[in-house]
Amino acid sequence: MSGTTLAHNRPLTCAPSRAARELGLKRGEFDLAVHLGRIRTVPDEGGGGGRRVPRSEIDRLRSRSESLGESVQVVGTTEAAALMGIPAGRFTRVARLGLVTPVKWYPNRYRAVVWLYLAEELRRFAADEKNARLLTGRTPTDLSDRLKAGTDQRARNWRGRHCGFLLRQADGPWERAGVVAGFLDPGEIDDVLTDPRERAHVTSLRPAPPAHGAPGSPTAQLAEDLMTAADPDEIEWFRHDLAREAAQARAHRPAPGPAVPSRHPAPDRPAHARGLRGWLLRRSPRPAH
Missing domain, CATH: 1.10.10 (Arc Repressor Mutant, subunit A)
Known part of the structure; x- marks a missing residue:
């Protein structure tokens, strides 16, 4: 038995789209409530890396769905x-x-x-x-x-907030390292993680930026830029946090092998273009409102 059903054929959990409807929320409002920790989700027991909402959580929130909607305006x-x-x-x-x-x-x-x-x-x-x-x-x-x-500070503050959300959703130590790596340029990850197997595994766990536009489009590139730490001290903070998370994950269990193919492969670049200096040289101003 999968654990997703119980007596009277009532599911223990339901899909986010169903939960949003039952709580009277638009899908964007629902996702934001999850982001803010106001709706608890659990890993999908069916696999695939998705999340589901416990039926008990929907029951708990249904009585105050109006105030929940106001809280995510x-x-x-x-x-x-x-x-x-x-x-x-x-x-x-x-x-x-x-x-x-x-x-x-x-x-x-x-x-x-x-x-x-x-x-x-x-x-x-x-x-x-x-x-x-x-x-x-x-x-x-x-x-x-x-x-x-x-x-x-708008982009930087958003990154810090988004990182916190992703860390709360991470299912294990290596997944936490992958979250932090998601906010660094691939060259920075190379500098911090010198073991090829660890680097490949962490890179495979990097979260994608919030979906905006088709892959490879200018809008998707904008999302990638906003996801990546820009200021020198911010980059250093994420580097330090990646090293710490990787050390904790390593102590928990070694990175699995063989190496996992990268979701975000680093482009071929000369050695002098890697790391903090190269990243800063490649930065360009971003428009913002």
Whole structure:
């Protein structure tokens, strides 16, 4: 018996699409609720790497599905500014400073990034008296100087949030290492993981970027760029975390062999183009809204 059914032919778990319908959520809202840890999922016992929702979880949430829907409401810059009672330009500055964190994004028709934020987080931010100086009057000098220097923490903050979600869903130590590797350029992974078998296994477990556009399209490339750490200290943080996760996985069990084919093979590059220096040289500005 698979464990997915019980007495009275009632399934123990159901597919995400069915769970979303029963909870009165759009699929995007459901996925975001899972992302935020508000809906518990379990691995699909039938294999394939998918996730399912326990029937007990749906029963628990059904009584408060309305508040669940409100908790995953997302807004763009214009709505966010109106919600907080500030001009759109000031909200953008607050977001660029990293004081609020995007939860999702999508490309507009010009392939510029449109960031989305949780409405409930923005309400809390605006209601906190400690943030009043950021919403009215002149921007504090130290923050203004950072803006003039070109700071923009939106992509970085989204990566940190998305990494946390993927780590919560990881099913084992090597899978956790694969999650962290998903935010690094392949050259960085090569530098951190010197054992070919470990490197191949971890690379095979790297999560794909959020789906936007057909594989190989400019929009898909944008998604890949946003998924990859960009700032030197951010790259170093992910490198350190990958080394730590790999060490913990290694202590748990050796990487399986023979080597697993890579899902994201590293392109052929000269040795001097690999690693942190090469990655920084290849970076190009990304448009964002």
